[in-house]
Amino acid sequence: MEESFESVLLTNSRIKPVDAPDQIQEIAWVAASRGGDTLAFNRLVLKWERPIYNLALRMLQDPEEAAESTQEVFLSAFKNIGRFRQEARFSTWLYRIAMNQCISRLRRRPAETHYSLDDSRSDASIGSRLPASESHEGAFLLEETRNRVRLALEHLPPEQRAVLELKFFQDLTFEEIASVIQVPLSTVKSRLYAALEILKVRLGRASV
Amino acid sequence: MTIDCSNFRNLIPRALLSDLTRVEQEALEAHLKDCAPCAQERELYLNxxxxxxxxxxxxxxxxxxxxxxxxxxxxxxxFGQLSLAWKGSLAAAFLALAGLSALAFTSMEIRSEPGGMVFRIGNAPEPVAVGPAPSIDLEALKSELTRLLENRSRNDKLEILQTLRAEMARSESAMTRKQRLVLETALSRLESRVNNRIVDAAASLESANQRSLGDMYRTLETQRVQDLSSVNDRLNRITVNGEIKSNQTDAILETLLQVAELKLK
Incomplete structure (x- = not known):
């Protein structure tokens, strides 16, 4: 039953998204989801699962926990979609749920799970915990850069990491970030520039 | 690094993220052209x-x-998916239900009564006039029957005594003084016996619930009828044989009294 459900969803989702402009289509899916239509909601899942999963992965630095967190984000979003106000974009609301979920998980972690560049854990060990990279040429260098970035991100406080994630990886505007994490615009900027200052020290001298 | 450099370096990441005014942007560009360390700083950020x-x-x-x-x-x-009108209706219905429930619970009463617990929601009903309980009916019936029995017994007794006294008057000439005394004594004893019998019957009625009061009454009535009949027969014989000897009269009266006593036992 699950296979047929997924196959129907995937088949439809490959056709439907090109039929109408993205934003209008998303509004329609959200409206249907508010009525309990799981098929419509799963089209939203298909559209947003990759950004949300990668957000969780960069925030939590653990693929399994990131997957678990992503599933919880979508489940929570579906259960609470009645509260979603159409004034904001669905993605902004979804990012807020995801970010709250990740920051809450990070705060629950014991202190010793905070990693440092000086500890015995190597890039390779982190890489082994992450999904296998694409098997194209040059993938090794890309994976190395990705791991370096992840290691550098680990040294940021969760609040700074969240702002950086939303700005650099999710391409949100400052206003959207302020809406997602619900802090003033000035706070968003100060957190972001403080994070970039730290990352410049760790990443700036490394070659791409 | 000058104070200017420190200020401009703070502007570098902002410039890369398009977070500068046009004036600030132009000032930074001008500075970077002349300041190698700041230009290098920009390279670090770019990297x-x-x-x-x-x-x-x-x-x-x-x-x-x-x-x-x-x-x-x-x-x-x-609930969130309902229209505003439906939400309002449901909210009103819920409030009404809650109000009624609250009203019911404020007048709820739980108490124990003989035979079990009583649970009631709402005001206590007005007491309904009910007839006497079966036990009260039975007592009233018993007392009524006893009273009737006593009246009937008294009447019967008086009737018997009148009959006996009339017979005595009729046979006065034939009876000696001793015989009359014996007969009066016997009548007194008979009267006393009848009274005792009535009291005993009433006590029996009260103590033996399982016995039918009607049967008892009929039995007593039959016995009294038999007694009266027997006494009348005997007195008739005395009247007919008015000339019998006194010793025979004594024997007859003695027998008569014995029979009456036996019947009353």
């Missing part, structure tokens, strides 16, 4: 940005679909 943006997304390990069985809408969701 950092480049690395951040090169770390593109990883593919998802699986899909994160929501399945119908794990996504049953909650009551809150269902």
């Amino acid at each position: 950092t940005f480049s690395q951040l943006r090169s770390a593109d997304d990883a593919p998802v390990p699986r899909h994160f679909f929501i399945y119908p069985d794990e996504s049953r809408p909650t009551l809150r969701q269902l």
Whole structure:
């Protein structure tokens, strides 16, 4: 039953998204989801699962926990979609749920799970915990850069990491970030520039 | 590094993120042309940005679909999907129900009574006039029957005594003084016996519930009729044989009294 459900969803989702402009289509899916239509909601899942999963992965630095967190984000979003106000974009609301979920998980972690560049854990060990990279040429260098970035991100406080994630990886505007994490615009900027200052020290001298 | 450099370096990341005014942007560009350390600082930031943006997304390990069985809408969701009119109606209905429930609970009463617990919601009903309980009926019936029995017995007794006294008057010439005394004594004893019998019968009626009062009454009545009949027969014989000897009269009276006593036992 699950296979047929997924196959129907995937088949439809490959056709439907090109039929109408993205934003209008998303509004329609959200409206249907508010009525309990799981098929419509799963089209939203298909559209947003990759950004949300990668957000969780960069925030939590653990693929399994990131997957678990992503599933919880979508489940929570579906259960609470009645509260979603159409004034904001669905993605902004979804990012807020995801970010709250990740920051809450990070705060629950014991202190010793905070990693440092000086500890015995190597890039390779982190890489082994992450999904296998694409098997194209040059993938090794890309994976190395990705791991370096992840290691550098680990040294940021969760609040700074969240702002950086939303700005650099999710391409949100400052206003959207302020809406997602619900802090003033000035706070968003100060957190972001403080994070970039730290990352410049760790990443700036490394070659791409 | 001058104070100007420190200020301009703070502007470098802002410039890279298009967060500067046009004036600030032009001032920074002018400074960077003349300041090698600040230009190098900009290179560091560019390299950092480049690395951040090169770390593109990883593919998802699986899909994160929501399945119908794990996504049953909650009551809150269902309520949220209703139109405003329906929400208002439901809220009003809920409030009315809550009010009625509160009213009912404020006058709820739980108490124990003989035979079990009594649970009641709402005001106590007005006491309904009910007839006497079966036990009261039985007592009233018993007392009524006893009273009737006593009246009947008294009448019967008086009738018997009158009959006996009339017979005595009729046979006065034939009876000696001793015989009359014996007969009066016997009548007194008979009267006393009848009274005792009535008292005993009433006590018996009260103590023996399982016995039928009607049967008892009929038995007593039959006995009295028999007694009266027997006494009348005997007195008739005395009247007819008025000339019998006194010793015979004594014997007859003695027998008569014995018979009466036996009947009354």
